[in-house]
Amino acid sequence: MRDDPSVVALVTRAAGDDHDAWNELIDRYAPLVWAICTRYELGNHDAEDVAQNVWLLLVEKLGKLREPAALPGWLATTTRRECLRVATATRKSQQLGSTVDDAAPFADEGAIDEEILIAERSAALRAAFAGLPPHGQHLLAMLFRDPPCSYAEISARLGIPIGSIGPQRARCLERLRQSEALTGFDENEFTISTPGGGHGA
Amino acid sequence: MLESWDDDQLLAALGEAVRARQAVPDAFIEMGKGAYAWHHIDAELALLTYDSSRAQDRDATASMRSETASIRALTFTSTRLSLELEVTGDSLLGQIIPPRTGTLDTQTRAGVTVSTAVDEIGCFAVTPIPAGPFRLRCRTVDGADVLTGWISL
Numbered sequence: 195m196r197d198d199p200s201v202v203a204l205v206t207r208a209a210g211d212d213h214d215a216w217n218e219l220i221d222r223y224a225p226l227v228w229a230i231c232t233r234y235e236l237g238n239h240d241a242e243d244v245a246q247n248v249w250l251l252l253v254e255k256l257g258k259l260r261e262p263a264a265l266p267g268w269l270a271t272t273t274r275r276e277c278l279r280v281a282t283a284t285r286k287s288q289q290l291g292s293t294v295d296d297a298a299p300f301a302d303e304g305a306i307d308e309e310i311l312i313a314e315r316s317a318a319l320r321a322a323f324a325g326l327p328p329h330g331q332h333l334l335a336m337l338f339r340d341p342p343c344s345y346a347e348i349s350a351r352l353g354i355p356i357g358s359i360g361p362q363r364a365r366c367l368e369r370l371r372q373s374e375a376l377t378g379f380d381e382n383e384f385t386i387s388t389p390g391g392g393h394g395a
Numbered sequence: 396m397l398e399s400w401d402d403d404q405l406l407a408a409l410g411e412a413v414r415a416r417q418a419v420p421d422a423f424i425e426m427g428k429g430a431y432a433w434h435h436i437d438a439e440l441a442l443l444t445y446d447s448s449r450a451q452d453r454d455a456t457a458s459m460r461s462e463t464a465s466i467r468a469l470t471f472t473s474t475r476l477s478l479e480l481e482v483t484g485d486s487l488l489g490q491i492i493p494p495r496t497g498t499l500d501t502q503t504r505a506g507v508t509v510s511t512a513v514d515e516i517g518c519f520a521v522t523p524i525p526a527g528p529f530r531l532r533c534r535t536v537d538g539a540d541v542l543t544g545w546i547s548l
Contacts (some may be wrong), residue, residue, distance in 0.1 A: 213431055220427035228419045246544045249430035254440050294405045316412035338410030367402045
């Protein structure tokens with residue numbers, strides 16, 4: 195697991211009396227909790243019940259986490275347990291038997307580890323992206339949109355020549371790569387799941 | 396890092412990351428941020444373990460107790476005790492399980508606290524029910540101190 199000093203710092207600050215640090219933890223990791231709820235196919239109301247319990251447990255746990263860097267793993271485990279509880283109640287009510295096959299949402303333990311890893315990587319990428327100048331953020335946002343904007347549209351909207359889009363794209367991505375937020379991942383972790391087909395390093 | 400990724404892969408991962416954040420409803424995020432209100436509180440947390448308003452819970456029990464199907468029932472559970480709650484008219488009726496006397500505080504988001512006595516069989520009534528979200532803090536005669544998550548009725 196990645197040993198992210200910024201997670202440790204945020205947990206330490208939040209364990210003190212720093213609401214901003216807590217908010218940042220939520221911004222970073224709510225997508226992980228949400229993604230796991232989605233795997234269990236919970237509706238919004240059930241997902242909110244799960245999340246409220248998860249966050250309350252985290253508040254209680256803040257000063258006691260022995261390894262703050264392991265927070266994402268703890269969140270994933272706690273969220274799964276809460277999802278399982280809610281999903282079991284659903285199955286009972288539909289008289290489908292009282293147990294939920296917990297293996298179903300995650301093919302194996304490797305799948306949950308991958309979910310955690312992607313969540314951490316995504317949080318780091320978002321932080322790095324937020325650190326780019328506005329112009330760079332606009333350009334990249336148009337390029338990673340699904341489907342992406344055409345170069346003609348980007349040229350018109352940003353007022354830059356079509357010929358300069360390619361070089362600017364490369365410079366923005368290089369700047370993203372060099373971002374402090376992305377330090378600490380080793381290459382092996384990034385070979386687990388490469389977007390666009392899993393053909394990593 | 397990321398030297399092994401080409402620009403297309405990095406851009407795809409970035410798009411995935413931003414979309415994953417956008418997929419999370421705002422209310423989900425706000426609730427998480429609001430949970431910090433429980434920080435620095437000495438009480439033990441009681442977590443929601445049953446809510447009749449969940450469609451599936453209601454469906455499951457409708458056949459058994461159709462006469463009370465419209466009553467909202469909630470259960471909060473902590474290691475030392477459970478709080479069983481039922482909405483009846485303009486009152487919130489509750490019982491501490493296992494039963495014992497104590498004091499029940501109703502706290503609103505605005506910070507207003509109203510205290511209610513808990514009788515010897517653990518029963519209490521909160522009247523009227525707060526209009527907005529509230530939480531209950533229960534202190535029993537034997538020293539348990541338990542706080543629920545936010546409740547909206």
